[in-house]
Amino acid sequence: MRIASWNVNSIRARLEHLTGWLGRVSPDVLCIQETKVEDSRFPEEVLADAGYRAQFFGQKSYNGVAIAARMGLALEDVKRNLDGDDADAPRRLMACTVEGVRVINVYVPNGQAVGTPAFAYKLAWLSRLRLELAAHCKPEDPLLLCGDFNVAPEPIDVHNPQKWEGQVLFHPDERAALRDVIAWGLCDGFRRFHPEPGHYTWWDYRLSGFRRNQGLRIDHALMTPSLAERATDVWIDKEPRKLDRPSDHAPIVVDFTL
DNA sequence: ATGGCTGCTTTGAGCAGA
Numbered sequence: 703m704r705i706a707s708w709n710v711n712s713i714r715a716r717l718e719h720l721t722g723w724l725g726r727v728s729p730d731v732l733c734i735q736e737t738k739v740e741d742s743r744f745p746e747e748v749l750a751d752a753g754y755r756a757q758f759f760g761q762k763s764y765n766g767v768a769i770a771a772r773m774g775l776a777l778e779d780v781k782r783n784l785d786g787d788d789a790d791a792p793r794r795l796m797a798c799t800v801e802g803v804r805v806i807n808v809y810v811p812n813g814q815a816v817g818t819p820a821f822a823y824k825l826a827w828l829s830r831l832r833l834e835l836a837a838h839c840k841p842e843d844p845l846l847l848c849g850d851f852n853v854a855p856e857p858i859d860v861h862n863p864q865k866w867e868g869q870v871l872f873h874p875d876e877r878a879a880l881r882d883v884i885a886w887g888l889c890d891g892f893r894r895f896h897p898e899p900g901h902y903t904w905w906d907y908r909l910s911g912f913r914r915n916q917g918l919r920i921d922h923a924l925m926t927p928s929l930a931e932r933a934t935d936v937w938i939d940k941e942p943r944k945l946d947r948p949s950d951h952a953p954i955v956v957d958f959t960l
Numbered sequence: 961a962t963g964g965c966t967g968c969t970t971t972g973a974g975c976a977g978a
Contacts, residue, residue, distance in 0.1 A: 711977085712967055736977085738968070763968050764976070812977055820976095821976060854977070904978070907965035920978080950966075950978075 703801060703960050704728070707810070707848040707921060708886035708942075709735040709904075709951035713768070716949055717745055719942050721752040727939065727955065730772050732798055733807035735850045735951075744768070759783070759793045767807050767849075775800060784830045785837060794827070801960060802831045803929060804839060808849035813870045824852070832886055841887025844929040845958060848896045850921050851882045855890065859919035871918055878943060891936040891956060894942040903938055904951050912943055923956045931960035932958040 706729040710716040713734060724732065735886055735925055737744070737760045744758045757781045760766030761896050777798040786816050797806040808831065813824035840901050853876045857863035866872040884890070892901070902917025911917055935957045943952045 736967095814976080814978090851978095869978095906978070909964060913967095918978080932976065947966085 704955060704957050705733070705800075705803075705805060705846060705848070706733040706939075706953050706955045707733040707735070707807065707850075707923060708953035709908050709921060711949040711951065712739075712760075713737040713745060713766075714739055714743075715741070717748055719945055721748060723939075723942050723953065724749075724752045724754060724770075724957060726941075727953070729955065730775055731777075731805065732770045732953075733796075733848055734768040734770065735765075735766075735807070735809035737768050738763060739766060739854055740797040757796065757798065759796050761793050765792045765794055765809060767793060767809055769796050769798055769805065769807055771800060780842040781791065784827070785836050785937055786830065787915070795831075795853075802844060804843060804845040806845070806847045806849075808847065808851065810849070810851045810853065812852050813876065816868065816870050816873050821873075825875055827878050828853075828876070828883055832883045834881070835886045841926055842928060843889060843926060844932070845884075845888075845926045846891075846929060847888060848922065848954065848956070850951065851880060852920050853877060854918045854920050855880055855922075859902070861902065861916040861918070866918070871920060874880075882923060887926055889927070889930050891923040891925045891930065891933060892938070892954065894933070895936050901938055902952075903954060905943065907950055912948075921954050923954050925956070929931065929958060934958060 905911035
């Protein structure tokens with residue numbers, strides 16, 4: 703079983719990259735963030751031609767999440783956004799159950815800059831995510847919480863931690879909020895398999911960040927122990943980041959036995 | 961020191977991203 707997560711930075715701008723990647727990597731499920739498209743314009747047919755059926759939860763211009771599953775694989779108990787979100791809330795979360803695994807796909811707010819209302823919203827959102835887990839899930843059950851968290855957990859996850867310390871994406875308060883989510887009963891799937899430095903999931907379009915591998919590891923695949931013990935690898939696919947006009951994020955892929 | 965790129969928007973300069 704292969705479940706992946708990718709912030710595509712506009713699904714319409716990335717359709718060819720997306721379908722090409724689905725064909726090459728062939729995940730059973732793909733959690734997508736930043737679709738940036740309202741539901742009536744979601745490219746269902748293109749995904750269907752690629753062999754995938756998607757559940758989607760988007761809005762115009764910003765945010766938006768989707769979960770695509772190989773045709774014939776059922777996505778059950780779909781939930782959209784956090785408890786307490788109203789209809790106007792930014793669309794940032796979709797959860798479903800597939801093959802007995804609860805999959806939660808998140809696009810955590812970016813936070814803009816430390817000290818802004820957006821930063822406070824980001825911290826509150828992470829706090830509500832922890833409450834969501836406590837209210838609906840059990841740490842004993844197989845669960846994957848994946849997506850774009852917009853937080854680098856440790857200095858090893860930042861190409862230049864001295865420069866980034868205290869900045870948005872690597873501020874102590876965000877890191878504590880992410881640790882609090884993990885403390886519900888999760889582990890960092892990627893680090894279980896790849897403890898060494900130099901692995902990132904996002905590289906700035908500016909500064910030739912990708913060419914110099916100056917990035918941040920801000921996309922994560924967090925899992926409960928009962929799923930982690932079935933995992934055979936968690937890896938980052940840098941290939942699509944090398945294409946012309948790429949997303950600034952790379953996909954993260956979780957392989958596990960059923 | 962600053963901004964450096966990209967996608968979106970009732971098309972064009974401004975916002976947001978990270």
